[in-house]
Amino acid sequence: MTNEVMNRNDLMRNFFNNDNWMNFPSLFEDNFMTDSALKTDIKENDHQYEVHVDMPDFEKKNIDINYQDNVLTVSGRRDSFNDHNDKDGDMIMSERQSGRFMRQYRLPAVDSNNITATYDNGVLQVTLPKLAKETETGHHIEIN
Template sequence: MANEITDRNNLMRNWFNNDSWMNNFPSIFDANFPESSYLKTDIKETDKDYQLKVDLPAVDKKNLDITYNNDILTIRGHRDSFDDHNDKNGDMIMSERSSGRFSRQYNLPEVDPDNVKATYDNGVLQLTLPKLKKDVDSGHHIQIS
């Protein structure tokens, strides 16, 4: 047990003395605010639609809520807690997995909300948000009087 404690202390000492400590700062910050590290997203825009891929590992699709209102797509949900986070024997030396509620909003203007398609497979949410068809203004002739 003493060697385990020494190993943990050395791990922490090396981490704090590492020259790249400041490079790790964002990940430290994310660990305290899991919602900022959730919902890693790719967004592609075409002439016809927006296409999103959102990583949501270990989230059950029944725990997701997706809305579109006033040009804002909102994805909300929660991930249940992990049973193995309870460390009765003191064996856990690091834990980065998070649980709880999350939410993220995306500004995607002029979407046809009636035709949005969503699929969820293997922890990846895919959304296709078709753009509203714009009426082409053919122009108007104005008479000068």
């Protein structure tokens, strides 16, 4: 019994002590969709991060991007679909989602003044250049 309780406590501690909580929608938002709607690829090299987010059917004016405290936040609103009503009762399946969406990504050491973004064919691309690493030249210190 003790092991079961400890395992449950470890599971909860591990869950809340990592970045999983950042991908949860706000409990206070109406019609807020989970991150499963914003599929993402992130590439990294020595100079930058490149984030690609699938955002089909979003209007560019309804997409917001913010970088603060090492976290990139991508949010947006997709209005309901015109053909989504079912006045004739003939809808047999509906998977497309509308509403507000948000994802957050922890990307440290970014030069926030030079972040760029483009939106083309339903894909948002955000390029986040990394801060230049300071090179320590070092010097000899004499002991007096």
